[in-house]
Amino acid sequence: MLEIVKHHIVFLDRESLQATVRPPAFAHQWREFAATDAVDAASRLHGATIAITNKVPLREADLARLPDLQMIAVAATGTDIVDLAACRARGIVVSNIRDYSLVSVPEHCFSLILALRRNLLAYAADVAAGKWQTATQFCLFDHPITDLAGSTLGIVGYGALGQRVAQIGRAFGMKVVVNSRSAVTDAGVTSVPLAELLQTADVISLHLPLTAQTRHMIGAAELATMKPTALLINTARGGLVDEAALAQALRDGVIGGAGFDVLTKEPPADGNALLELDQANFILTPHVAWASAGAMQILADMLVDNIEAFVAGTPKNVVS
Known part of the structure; x- marks a missing residue:
């Protein structure tokens, strides 16, 4: 039948x-x-x-x-x-x-973090420009390189992805602080208010959904409270951050750098303030953090x- x-x-x-x-x-x-x-x-x-x-x-x-x-x-x-x-x-x-994507997104997140903390884009550009080939010694020291160990990782949103990012951060020897709506009981993780996290973290990674309450939760005022050496990583949703404010903050040296995998409108056919940036302390990837095979x-x-x-x-x- x-x-x-x-x-x-x-x-x-x-x-x-x-x-x-x-x-x-x-x-x-x-x-x-x-x-x-x-x-x-x-x-x-x-x-x-x-x-x-x-x-x-x-x-x-x-x-x-x-x-x-x-x-x-x-x-x-x-x-x-x-x-x-x-x-x-x-x-x-x-x-x-x-x-x-509990493997793919956290790995992409740390790819962005490591590339920025170790200035990989700047050093690769130096090699392409022939600077290493004409150096007077065996290596170049043109850009600062900073270890993750001993620094503070701030995670905003502590669901499954945020927890995996925290695990990797601890493996690198980072101190982990989180801002979460839910109680946090994980060993080695401290829950703090968002304002404190923004002020104290060396790397801030966003892992929360886009809602009316979270839209533009990080704008010019919030960026101004961050450390001048801090990195902002966003593999969640583009609308969480005021992109024009971030672009200006990066141009003005308000923060140390940013790594984004998302934009407010995708694809950005009509342009975006972050697309105009051409500096080694900013990395933009085309919403592929989730997309391992x-x-x-x-x-x-x-x-x-x-x-x-x-x-x-x-x-x-x-x-x-």
Whole structure:
């Protein structure tokens, strides 16, 4: 007997996930698009019961055109692209992916930290410019090199990723302080107010979601309280930091440097204040901290797990 197809699944931006996505273990129709402009999302989801999106926004006006939609499977952790209140009002289940990049993001985070603390970009540029080749001794000392051991790592947001970053920091011999909404009981980690963390940390790493409360939580006033040698690392969400204020702070030497993997608008087709920076104490990567091959495959497997759990009547990783 043929199984009745009850679910029509549409993946709006399949190209954003470079991994094998196994077919869900129930009768279904599947359509996928490499990428989708926001204005086309609702028309492409016409008749769909399950939508998969990584970064294509789904707002109230879109949802109003989709009476068949029962679930939105977000192929990421962040859900700010989805109007959660509108989903709750319409009974649409929204599930996200959690803890899939517990290796990839912390490793990228420390790649940025180490490159900046040891001035790797500046020294690589010196070699490319021929300075080492004409040096009077065996090495160059043109840029300061600072060890991580003995310095203070400040972590804002102490979920699973923040905890992994703390573990690596302690392995490097760093003192770890955190600012977290939840109680912190880990040995070797001290919980402090945000203002104290900003003032005392040598490296500050952000690991919290973008919400109305966290948007631009670090602006010109906060940057001015940081140590002039401090580094600001953001592998979370671009909107956490006032990017124009950061660009000016880096030009003026207010802080020692920054390493970012995220911007407020991605891709930054219309420009961004941080794109204009051309200095060795700033590193910008194109939102790839999460994207190791291993992490993307874990994400793909969790994505289908979420869909199968919903269809089985036991939805998990539900945010709305």
